[in-house]
Amino acid sequence: MGKSDNEQICNSSNEQIAPANRTDNTTEGVAVDRTKENAAFDHLLEIMDTLRVKCPWDRVQTIESLRPQTIEETYELSDSILKGDLHDMSKELGDLLLHIVFYAKIGKEKGAFDISDVINQLCNKLIYRHPHVYSSTKVKNAAEVVQNWEQLKTKEKDGNKTVLSGVPEGLPSIIKAYRMQDKARAVGFDWKKKEDVWDKVAEEIGELKDALGEYVNAQAKSKANEQQANNYSKIQAENELGDVLFSVINAARLYDLNPDSALEKTCKKFRSRFGYLEEHTIKQGRSLKDMTLEEMDKYWDEAKSLEKE
DSSP, X not given: OOOOHHXXXXXXXXXXXXXXXXXXXXETTEEOOOHHHHHHHHHHHHXXXXXXXXXXXXXXXXXXXXXXXXXXXXXXXXXXXXXXXXXXXXXXXXXXXHHHHHHHHHHHHTTSOOHHHHHHHHHHHHHHTOHHHHSSOOOSSHHHHHHHHHHHHHHSTTOOSSGGGGSOTXXXXXXXHXXXXXXXXXXXXXXXXXXXXXXXXXXXXXXXXXXXXXXXXHHHHOOGGGHHHHHHHHHHHXXXXXXXXXXXXXXXXXXXXXXHHHHHHHHHHHHHHHHHHHHHHHXXXXXXXXXXXXXXXXXXXXHHHHHXX
């Protein structure tokens, strides 16, 4: 039996999509004019070519030197998303697009890949992972789309060989935990009832309390010859804390809440409230270190009340 169209697309990701597999310039039967978008992208590529030759800074950049800036730009985009600032988001997306074009330019110089390879590989991947759109596969809902997506990724040439291999080790821990749990869910490893997760959270909190109790006792008894036992108690407490955080992140996922976004919003609230406290302390010519907790709480509560107005 011959390979399906999607399998052929998947296994030739560096090649251009065959005309028969290309989508036409229509959306639900309505012709789409992409003249403006194509012209803008061509202009960007022309600017990149010029900068790489004529600008001393752009000329010496490497894939390695761009990496930290790409990470910074990604976080700036994340900030604009959290603020809901669409104008700023447009600017930050442009900065990220510049980095994509820059990497592709360097890749072309090395004879490894160019921007057309990047785009064609992406197009091939999208078509392959959407057989319910481009082939005859039937799905009932978005959940089945995600399940198919994860299964197809393990079959791709140079794709993920295991379910969790697609989660980068370098991700921040909260996002990494969320993505690992979400990928496990996609293959059926999940709670049958989301409410049951709270028993696990409670269990992990209990184990953390026990471990912290042992750690505190070890600290109280700590002497030079008992330092090893003290370190072991600390490691155990840290492990249990990790289990608590992992279970809370899992609960957030089950209730369709993003723990990273939630924590980021809390950090912003804390920064705003503490800034209010600090500002009013400076106006009084005082130092925070000289204030009582009750005095600081007064300004903290004022800051909270202003948020509700």
